[in-house]
Amino acid sequence: MEIRILHFYPDLMSLYGSYANVSILKRTLEAMGNSVTVERMELGGDADLTHADFVYMGAGTERAQKAALLNFSKLGDAVKAAADAGVTMLFAGNSMELLGKTITDDAGKVYEGLGLAGFASVQNKKRFVEDVYGHTDLYEDAVVGFINRCSVITGVETPLLTSMDMGHGNEGPCGPEGYHCGSVFASQLTGPILVKNPALLKVMVQAVYRHRDQECPEIPVDDYMAQGWAITAEELKARCQK
């Protein structure tokens, strides 16, 4: 297949290795015999989502997030149409908040979100930075990673992580985290979450194939990723049990 990945605001929304989610997805899809194009969507530029296979945005600072919102909200209808059409999307870190109804910053200013989902985000001066050991209904393996957020998100009815043994969820400690509806995935987990979680990478690849009505062949995951996940999961699980 010829696969088209749209990477939104790769320099602006790029905290802590966020770009690697695109890198690992591209390499995996290529290893499966596909031809993959990654298009960098810059601030102020036009974006054609009609033939996209994967839409991605990473994490940014809160001020960068507002600049991203200003631009991305202009694409609201196109993003909603793509989501309805089953295009796979991943919003990592605080780009998740763009999908909701509103974002309220730490000074109380309210920004309109895309309204793709019904949740609302309220940002605080206090940050929650913490390792994550959680669980999702999508697969058995634990979800590992790191949360770096300053927001409380209410109104998520379909979270990506249904529970957490460690980490700060949408509304508080150890609660559900992220958002998942159809082919749209979002999580406040920071950084290369698809590298850290091979099972989540497989979910993304399967979603891309599903959107194309193609049978998904076996998905290759290299040993370093698998062993890296296993060690981190073991460390975090042991920490949870202390």
Added chain:
Amino acid sequence: MRKFLAIVVCKLGRFVGKLVGKGSSMPGKFALKICPDILKRVQLPPHIIAVTGSNGKTSTVEMIATVLRAQGKHVIYNAEGSNQVEGVTTLILTHATLGGKVNADVLLLESDERYAAHSFKYFHPTEFVITNLYRDQLTRNGHPESVFDAILPAIHPDTELILNGDDPLSSCFAIGHKKVKWFGLNHCATDTDAPTGVYHDGTYCPVCRAPMEYDYVHYNHIGAYRCTKCGHARPAPDYAATDLDLKGGKLVLDGQYTVALAFRSIYNVYNILAAYAACRECGVEGAAIADTLSSYILKNGRMQTFTLGQHHGTLLTSKHENSIAYDTNLRYIASTNDDCTVLIIVDAVSRKYFTSETSWLWDIDFDQLNAPHVKRVILSGLYRNDLAERFTFTGVQNWEVIPGIPDAAAAIKAEGSEDLYVVTCFSDRDKLLNLPDVKKEG
């Protein structure tokens, strides 16, 4: 009475702490419990110099202390690195009389960037050096702009800011502040035309988010930037490195003072520049500063030479969770010419707290090791798989994984005599340096 009691308890606590080898924060903590505003009640020296920022705090503080002491000044500073309010309190009260007068000409403080506002609640620095603000310790700091927001309330209007004009973010502290002095490195031979590294924090203006342009870049996003919209731009420095020859180990300050570089890293240049600016603001002549800092060897253990078998080794301490610290040390290795092996260890991400967070590895430009003289790269430690996965996305070919640090050292010792560079953090350095086959120098 509470003031007197707090001072006595702090002095006693420090005395006992030294006997039993405990850290320097606890006595200050007790003193603050007894008298929360004790720092308002003591009589501080005429010069209070604070140094904060993501990188270079400790080195800059040590250089300032060395220069000022060479000028006969009585300088007290938190040499043990206890840089939060408790450690600062311990330092101040330990050097105070029972009446509360601090016996020193200069109080020099390395200040934790996130807690500076707490440290300076009851007093403020006369000079405040801010070295830079980078991605650093995600696990504590969130991101550089949240650190900026944390430092801002610590800045008193009467404080003179000494800022790195080459850093687009930390230079924003000058906005609305009247007393500012700038230091910066002028255009030099090793510059690039555009930002380097894996990520580009200089792409957009930190003030208005419009695109930024660069006339030249010293490293990563540090250089001569200017916003295309709001005018935020590198200021003309008050204190400048006007000529730099890293290979030759020569730095010229303000066109007339030559410093011989003991460690030929761009980081060292910026630390010297910051120290130079602070000392000049304290009235020290440029020639005297250059004389003291020439061939000055940092004593903070961040660079350690050693032998391992036939290999001469250099340990380059690179804070885990700080990609620019890594990038700078990798750049140093790339700039050397002799064949070498590089050992990278990520075993404990932090020595102070638990975390399994390794996202920061993806912000490091490991491709700098894709150089002909780098013959072998060994990845070791608990998080070697995360390192290895990162390396699969580089052009570096000659890397391998050896899980155990002793095994990695044994493999290096077993063959060759090329130079060895070890890149790791304080949390992991002694796991190598304490091995029986490793013989430390100096």
